[in-house]
Amino acid sequence: MTRWLSNVFRLGLKELRSLWADPVLILLIVYVFSIAVYSVATGAKLEVTNAAVAYVDQDRSALTGRILGAILPPQFKAAEEIAADEVEQAMDNGRYVFVLSFPPSFEADVLAGRKPQLQLNVDATAMAQAGNGAVFLQQIIRAEVAKFVSRLDETPELPIDLVVTTRYNPNLNSVWFSSVMQVINNITILSVLLTGAALIREREHGTIEHLLVMPVTPSEIMVAKIWANGLAIIIAAIFSLWLVVQTLLQVPIAGSIPLFIFGAALYLVSVTGLGILLATFTSSMPQFGLLALPVLVVMNLLSGSTTPMESIPDWLQFLMQAAPSTHFVSFAQAILYRGAGWNTVWPDMLVMAGLSGVFFLIALQRFRKTMATMH
Structure with a gap:
């Protein structure tokens, strides 16, 4: 076990160095968690503004x-x-x-x-x-x-006193919603893209053959890619929530950031595993991009981050329960918007942990087969 952990740690460091040496991916991470979040939050508004x-x-x-x-x-x-x-x-x-x-x-x-x-x-x-x-x-x-x-300057008084209490977003400002949801969606997108790109990059550079002759197992290679790329994404997401969402856009974060990070780590196991799984079916980055695009679009649009789950047909809601993004969006909204604690979000975290295990095992089995065919 000690050797397994040591190999995972060293392979992960290799992944981080490889990521750091790729300026395109670094620029993509910075852009997605900064300019993209700010521009979407301030540009894509749902309120009625300057209607002709x-x-x-x-x-x-x-x-x-x-x-x-x-x-x-x-x-x-x-x-x-x-x-x-x-x-x-x-x-x-x-x-x-x-x-x-x-x-x-x-x-x-x-x-x-x-x-x-x-x-x-x-x-x-x-x-x-x-x-x-x-x-x-x-x-x-x-x-x-x-x-x-x-003939009065005031609207006639109603026979009832209607009191409307708007919680969590008192001014009904769409920036509060779209900025946080953009960060959540970008976590999903980059988790799939970075891990898939890491595997494709190994193939294109020929370093996958070097790994095959080393005393390392497919599980060590896969876990290393997951924790290294997941760490980069979590750091970028924290930076985005602090600098872009809270500082620039002045959007309050109601709940516990450490609890959110813990849940995000659980979620990342499933989506990074999904990225590796998709990469095993392709041999180049263009193929991987074409395969990942429809998957990411469906995951984001039907996860509840764009429209409420209640507006989706019942049969589709049932199917989307198998997608980890659905539970992560529910988890993130509860914490970041409503200040929910562990006693509220533990069901979503439990489901995310279960789905992460399933996605990881499926991806690992496929990855082992792919590695075996390359011997």
Whole structure:
């Protein structure tokens, strides 16, 4: 056992030196955990921001002016007036996300209680912005009409007191979500790519033949690649959470970083094993990239890091329970967002440990067969 551990340690040091000597991979790690996290978090926003609004006003009353005056930044740009016959073309050209059409005698019909129709055209190409923006506009219209009819400057008081408590993200800021999830997704991506690239690099440089004549076993080679590349990824992830997420983006981390690191280490065994498994089916980096790409896309999109698991069909939710990324995302969100402790996240950690063992054994068996065929 002592010799096995010694070989794993020395082979791991070799992997770290090989990684350090590859400037492309070093640059990739730095980019993925710094610029990529920051740019995605600040650029890919789900909130309604600067949405273009146009209106057709055939009434030109005080009520329509009041509604249009309530459409304000930062959610919306100042509303622009267009003619009724320009609506279709303006929407087709993508000039406006929302177009309001006020019919003639709109104010008079409202005051008479005749419930006139107010048309809101929505460009639903960008679904999140369109859906949220339409809700905001409906709220604005209802509030302004209610105040106008009651001749009050305040919305009529409801017969109930509705208290909304927004926890974990009080300002509903998508940066808080997307920045942390980008770090989590990048851990998955780099874990697969680095370990797979390490094995492919051994083949391309011919050093795999040197390992075959040394007194080392496939398990020692594989474990060395896992701990060396996993260590590099964990260090990069910690750096990203501290410098990019907490310092630059001012996103608070609620839970225990050491507990997160421990769970990430469990998770890395499975995804680094997956990277080695995929690499055994390929002979070059282009082949490995083509094989890894669809696997990574499915793992990330259906893990709960992009959309809630509840929105995925039941049968697909069941299948995704076999993916370690699903449990890692649940684990990471519980700790980093909600400040959960061991008593909350231990089920996910237990599943991750079990899946890591399964993935490791499958990858090891395949790796042994691959090594045997090279003798």
